[in-house]
Amino acid sequence: MTVHDWGRPIGDVNGFVAGGVTEVPILLVHTDGGLTGVGVGPHSDIERIFPAVVGEDPRAVTALYDRMLAHVFKTGHAGATFGTVGALDMALWDLKAKMADEPLWRTLGARDRFVPGYASGLDIALSDDELVALHQRYADRGFSSGKVKGGLDPATDIRRLKAVQNVLRQNSARPALMLDANESWHRKQAVQYVTEVESEVPLTWIEEPVRRWDAHGNRAVTAAVKASLATGENLVGLEQYRPLLDAGAVDIVQTGMVWGITHFLRVSALALAHDLPVSPVGYNCNPVAHAAAAVPNHLTTEVQDLETPFGLRVDQTISDGGIVLGDEPGLGITVDVDALATIRTTAGWRIAEGPHVRPERAGLRMVAEQ
Structure with a gap:
């Protein structure tokens, strides 16, 4: 986990982070060949999803994406689960390009x-x-x-x-x-x-x-x-x-x-x-x-x-x-x-006032609010 200091309050109509510092989850995936893939994004469901890819060749990333979705098909892949799939998928693509010794693009x-x-x-x-x-x-x-x-x-x-x-x-x-x-x-x-x-x-x-x-x-x-x-x-x-x-x-x-x-x-x-x-x-x-x-x-x-x-x-x-x-x-x-390892800053995506919490009257306002 790292943080991003935006240098300003950030948010939208649903709320904002006044301190302007937010969490940035980082996922590192190591291979037995000595490479490390980087995924950026929330991955709270990693213990549940990772068994679908452990021991696999990251060059098969699109097949592994479907393998991850199949791994959780009974309970669904929305929310935090999909975020974890996305972070792992990103790290696997990073590895695939690194194995080819070229930028992902x-x-x-x-x-x-x-x-x-x-x-x-x-x-x-x-x-x-x-x-x-x-x-x-x-x-x-x-x-x-x-x-x-x-x-x-x-x-x-x-x-x-x-x-x-x-x-x-x-x-x-x-x-x-x-x-x-x-x-x-x-x-x-x-x-x-x-x-x-x-x-x-x-x-x-x-x-x-x-x-x-x-x-x-x-x-x-x-x-x-x-x-x-x-x-x-x-x-x-x-x-x-x-x-x-x-x-x-x-x-x-x-x-x-x-x-x-x-x-x-x-x-x-x-x-x-x-x-x-x-x-x-x-x-x-x-x-x-x-x-x-x-x-x-x-x-x-x-x-x-x-x-x-x-x-x-x-x-x-x-x-x-x-x-x-x-x-x-x-x-x-x-x-x-x-x-x-030196980060001591308190970040703010998770605060109740932030833009990731939908206000009680969202979509139900009769007049404009300033």
């Missing part, structure tokens, strides 16, 4: 090491001035698109989106702007809210306006607004995407970094079959960027911070509006185990 068949990205600061707790200063850092690295966390008050979100728009005009006359509501609205509220925002600000997409599994609700929203609808980062398995895709309820198919490389590749293939672009969440070393470089329908990767977690060195550069992947074998993540 090469192993996966990518032609170009550059991965387009967009700025995303988890910024709901920032003042307007702090929001501008944050996005100026992104603009100075070539970003021309950015996402704002909102969902409580349209006037506030309009003002903040315009502020980000002005900063990003440094690189584009018409920056791409996104608004993330993190499942905080009901259907009609979502349509009314987005319509009001769009009357003053052009939105590229609205993200998670209603609950992640609500195919009919998401379909109603995307049919009623101009912006594309992005969702999917919290879905765990292809079976959870099918109702959304069958209903035409999603325009930008998202995936979560913590679910692993194989999950991203399969979701991308499913989206491609529906002629839809895919966009992964990116944070904590942006490991899924290697896979994003290799799929034909990758649109953009979320870049949540410009720094890396404590004790980790990552062979990548954030520049030119995206992620430039390096040439070190595997994911290019080096872990300083001795440094991690």
